[in-house]
Amino acid sequence: MISNHLFPKQYRMIGWMLFVPGIILGIWSLFFDSHPFFDRQVFAVIAEKNLNSYVYFSWKENNILDEIAAVLIIIGGMLAAFSKLPNEDELISQLRLDSLLWATYLNYFILLLSVMFVYEFAFFPIIVFNMFTILIFFLLRFHWVLFRNRLQNDE
Amino acid sequence: MTNNVKLERTRYKLTxxxxxxxxxxxxxxxxxxxxxxxxxxxxxxxxxxxxxxxSVESLFQLENSD
Known part of the structure; x- marks a missing residue:
């Protein structure tokens, strides 16, 4: 049975158009200082006031480039990953499910190794990447099995 | 599971x-x-x-490993 919880196929291209710039922005924000244009007042439900002290429901100034990148990656990635394909049928649904399982296994295996072998502030980038890696692994794996399936079935 | 889909399809003259x-x-x-x-x-x-x-049973058959 084909899943009814997929986005319409028109959203797939929108997803890629958000996801790829999001990834580029995210990588950019890792290696370069952000432009002051992105320093904005934001509403924080929880924010750090100083070490071990928090403020709740307040306005703060924050550079939002990384937040913009994260939103683009998450929304774009979800649309790209979970929109129907033009030739959607039960075989594609099965390949999608298998790929999602594989991506989940891989994501948590890497996270488990990181938990055991990466410590203190060096773990922070792991947490950041882990927000997105399950989507990225899924997209890579799903499109690889689609490509391999197309090769095998065009013989 | 094995099947005779190809055989029956060609017999029915379908691509x-x-x-x-x-x-x-x-x-x-x-x-x-x-x-x-x-x-x-x-x-x-x-x-x-x-x-x-x-019939479905004529088209698809279980194998010993199933």
């Missing part, structure tokens, strides 16, 4: 694309079923059997 269109799946799905790479759902198996005018 993979034609059978795929009749049962509402892609040609690649029919190809994957015929090559034993994919086991169809009950609904799809029944649709294929109905299209080829043959």
């Amino acid at each position: 993979q694309s034609e059978l795929a269109e009749k049962v509402g799946v892609s040609r690649q799905s029919i190809n994957a079923i015929e090559k034993g790479r994919y086991n169809p759902s009950i609904v799809l198996a029944l649709k294929i059997a109905k299209t080829l005018q043959i």
